[in-house]
Amino acid sequence: MLKTFLTVWRARFVNHSARAVVVSITLLILAGCNTLGNAHNTPAQPEPDLSELVHDAAEQMIASNPELTRYSPMIAATFVSIDNLSQSSTLGRISSEIMASALSRQGMQVREVKMRDSMFIEESVGELILSRQVQRLSAQHNARSILMGTYAQGQDYVYVSARVVRAGDAMVLGSADFRLPLNNNTRSLLEGQGGW
Incomplete structure (x- = not known):
């Protein structure tokens, strides 16, 4: 019984950790894309004439x-x-x-x-x-x-x-x-x- 509980708990923990890592990476990628998108949307300052x-x-x-x-x-x-x-x-x-x-x-x-x-x-x-x-x-x-x-x-x-x-x-x-x-x-x- 204890062995079964540990196996289930380990599977859920690993699965939960993997999901957390995937979510974190996804959020980082989206933040990076948003930053790049804003950089392209911001007009560059023209050089002085x-x-x-x-x-x-x-x-x-x-x-x-x-x-x-x-x-x-x-x-x-x-x-x-x-x-x-x-x-x-x-x-x-x-x-x-x-x-x-x-x-x-x-x-x-x-x-x-x-x-x-x-x-x-x-x-x-x-x-x-x-x-x-x-x-x-x-x-x-x-x-x-x-x-x-x-x-x-x-x-x-x-x-x-x-x-x-x-x-x-x-x-x-x-x-x-x-x-x-x-x-x-x-x-x-x-x-x-x-x-x-």
Whole structure:
């Protein structure tokens, strides 16, 4: 009798344990599927757009120095590579154009001047020293300030630094920085190296 009871009890216990294991595994699988399903249903955050980042940077620049617009009119120089201050790219050219437009929306008067070969930054002296050509150009256009900037390519991002400097003495009046994801679009803009 005791032997029969133990046999029945063991069979039920093993059967019950097996069912518990099966139920546990099933619940884990369902939880995993639910998590994966939610991951697919959640829309991925879009990568920031260059134009959006530049406009945000222009807003920050004006917010940090509301008096910046007093230094109008401004002319814009092409943004250059931090590794070679005499070299730019499509990214440098379009970043400068968008930033000038964004600052104009913030109340800065911007003079349209295509400055190809009109501006360079002397590497041996420092990146904020203005050449005689720039001083002459700003005098010709009665510009009180100049938009300039640099960019650096990293492994995952391109870092951009923009500033508005006073034409007469290169004093920084406003600055802003942002980083752009290094995706195929950004790489394509960087490949457009060449003169400015």
